[in-house]
Amino acid sequence: MKKVMLTGDRPTGKLHVGHYVGSLRRRVELQNTGDFDDIFIMIADAQALTDNADNPEKVRQNIVEVALDYLACGLDPEKSTLFIQSQVPELCELSFYYMNLVTVSRLQRNPTVKAEIQMRNFEASIPVGFFTYPISQAADITAFKATTVPVGEDQMPMLEQTKEIVHKFNSVYGETLVDPKILLPENEACMRLPGIDGKAKMSKSLNNCIYLSEEPEEIKKKVFSMFTDPMHIRIEDPGKLEGNTVFTYLDAFCRPEYFPEFLPEYANLDELKEHYKRGGLGDMKVKRFLNSVLQAELEPIRTRRKEFQKDIPAVYEILKKGSEKAEAVAAETLREVKAAMKINYFDDMALIKEQSEKFAE
DSSP states (O other): OOOEEEEEEOOSSOOBHHHIIIIIHHHHHHHHHTOOSEEEEEEOHHHHTTTTTTOHHHHHHHHHHHHHHHHHHTOOTTTSEEEEGGGOTHHHHHHHHHGGGSOHHHHHHOHHHHHHHHHTTOTTSOOHHHHTHHHHHHHHHHHTTOSEEEOOGGGHHHHHHHHHHHHHHHHHHOSOSOOOEEEOOSSGGGSSOOOTTSOSSOOTTTTOOOBTTOOHHHHHHHHHTOOOOTTOOSTTSOOOOTTOHHHHHHHHHOOTTHHHHHOTTOSSHHHHHHHHHHSOOOHHHHHHHHHHHHHHHHHHHHHHHHHHGGGHHHHHHHHHHHHHHHHHHHHHHHHHHHHHTTOOGGGOHHHHHHHHHHHHO
């Protein structure tokens, strides 16, 4: 069986560091291993419209923003197929067939859907498209026969629902769809990077993000405003690491080589943590170190992005070619699905012959 990776993002704004450590950095690493026969990276504009139907311009404008972030982070169109979801109409048809395999009560129990509905205040009036987007996501994954789907921890319920749909379809219609495997970040801190305010979810709408393309001064300003330990009032006070956003970010981004460069009095992150816990280490010193780490991590991304920004038509051409390839692959899967469901009437010569003989009698 071919090894295929599929993942993507909603184009509702520029990508932030949560996207980067949660999935994007890993995608680039996996792309460069050469272990996959195909890699598909989707800009999920159709999914973004499920809760932005009244503001399509927001989605339209952010297609290229996400594409620029992808390219700046190292996704290579020669190794990965970058495409736009809405330009692959087969995904809508697959979603329609899968809807018959999922109950309303099962969708209502999906923890990710429940959390997103609450966050968007949709409890009283849920758009049907938003409610059923786990089914759409299953179509995205199965259309490309993805064997591996790198996601953040918050997307695990969505992947579990995809697996349920695959098993249901295969049990009813015969072995047709590929059962995907979930690939979570290896670093626990990257599972769900909190916002700079300490809230569990980093979100554009909550204005608690650090964007991949932000300028140095804005990054510094946000780092210095970060939530730490509210009980760590004086430098000599012992500090807590649990729930301390600054240390969570250091767990996600810090590398051993940053200590001799930016904080040579400490050998490693464990030593820094121990000093903070016993007291005598101020929050601002730790924040200055984190700022240096983030600047070092994000500067190459920002520089590459500015280079790609110089030729926007070329970026759209990458997406156009990728979408054409993606559609061809999805069309083949759709043909197999329709054959399994026995709704490929014009291709089923046995059916036509059977019906001809029946009415010739």
